[in-house]
Every structure is written in structure tokens, then in C-alpha cells.
Amino acid sequence: MEYLSHSEAETESIGEALGKRLHPGTVLAYRGDLGMGKTAFTRGLARGLGCTGRVTSPTFTIVNEYEGQIPLFHFDMYRLPDSDALFDIGWEDYLGRDGVCAVEWSERVGDALPEDTVWVSIARHPESDDWRIITVEGVNVF
Numbered sequence: 001m002e003y004l005s006h007s008e009a010e011t012e013s014i015g016e017a018l019g020k021r022l023h024p025g026t027v028l029a030y031r032g033d034l035g036m037g038k039t040a041f042t043r044g045l046a047r048g049l050g051c052t053g054r055v056t057s058p059t060f061t062i063v064n065e066y067e068g069q070i071p072l073f074h075f076d077m078y079r080l081p082d083s084d085a086l087f088d089i090g091w092e093d094y095l096g097r098d099g100v101c102a103v104e105w106s107e108r109v110g111d112a113l114p115e116d117t118v119w120v121s122i123a124r125h126p127e128s129d130d131w132r133i134i135t136v137e138g139v140n141v142f
């Protein structure tokens with residue numbers, strides 16, 4: 001399904017609504033350029049999953065963990081040196097931990113994503129720099 005966001009807050013709300021629909025064990029993978037709002041979306045996602053803690057970008061840490069009704073593991077693969085590093089951060093363990101894994105720059109780890117990954121694409125709308133077209137594959141958010 002495709003959604004139009006006019007602001008960062010609206011992107012968060014769409015993320016929150018999706019979070020309420022996800023089950024433990026889901027992997028969510030983003031497609032979208034720098035600054036499109038992947039981290040903003042994840043902030044809402046965390047709320048929807050009932051997670052506590054302030055969501056910040058895991059750019060340098062690769063992964064941030066949030067406790068909640070359903071735990072959130074938020075990855076940013078932008079600075080992942082190579083696919084061996086995925087093993088080092090314990091990717092396989094995260095997949096088995098009954099949380100939701102949300103993965104920014106997932107194209108860098110394409111082979112490691114499960115078959116039933118939920119894809120979320122965020123692209124700029126031609127009308128305005130602040131508008132985004134958000135496409136969620138396979139799940140009805142609202």
C-alpha cells in the first residue's frame with residue numbers, strides 16, 4: 001500500500017500504525033535515500049511496538065536495541081564494512097530473538113534478508129521537499 005506523508009510527524013505516525021500490526025520475528029527493510037525519513041519512520045515504529053527509549057540513528061553502532069511489548073532491533077547498514085561484519089554483530093541471533101528487526105540500507109545485506117521481509121520504500125514526492133511517498137509491501141497499515 002502507498003501512503004503520502006507531508007511531514008516528519010506524519011511519517012512517524014505511519015510507522016507507528018505499522019508497528020501496531022507487526023508480529024515478533026518480522027524483518028522490515030527500508031529502501032530510500034539519505035534523509036528520506038527511515039529513522040523518523042522507525043521512531044514511530046518503536047511507539048507502535050510499545051518500545052521505550054529515544055530512537056536515534058544507529059549509523060555508527062550499526063544496531064540499537066529497544067525494550068518493549070515487542071522489542072525493536074534497529075539496524076543501519078550504511079557503514080557496515082562487508083558481509084562478514086554481519087556475522088560479527090550477531091545478525092542471525094537477532095533474527096531468532098522474537099523482536100522486530102528494522103533495517104536501514106538493507107540493500108547492503110540483501111542476501112541475508114529472509115524471504116518474508118516486509119519492504120518499506122520512502123521516496124520524495126515531486127511536489128515538495130517535505131513530502132514523501134511511503135510504500136509498504138504486503139501489510140495494510142491502516
Ligand SMILES: Nc1ncnc2c1ncn2[C@@H]1O[C@H](COP(=O)(O)OP(=O)(O)OP(=O)(O)O)[C@@H](O)[C@H]1O
Binds near residue numbers: 006036
Ligand atoms: N515527510 C517527511 N518525513 C520524514 N522526514 C522528513 C519529512 N519532511 C522532512 N523531513 C526531514 O527529513 C529528515 C529525515 O531524516 P532521517 O534521519 O529520518 O532520514 P534517514 O532516511 O534515516 O537518513 P539516513 O539514510 O541518513 O539514515 C529529517 O531532517 C526530517 O525533518
Ligand SMILES: [Mg+2]
Binds near residue numbers: 038039040057076104
Ligand atoms: Mg537513518
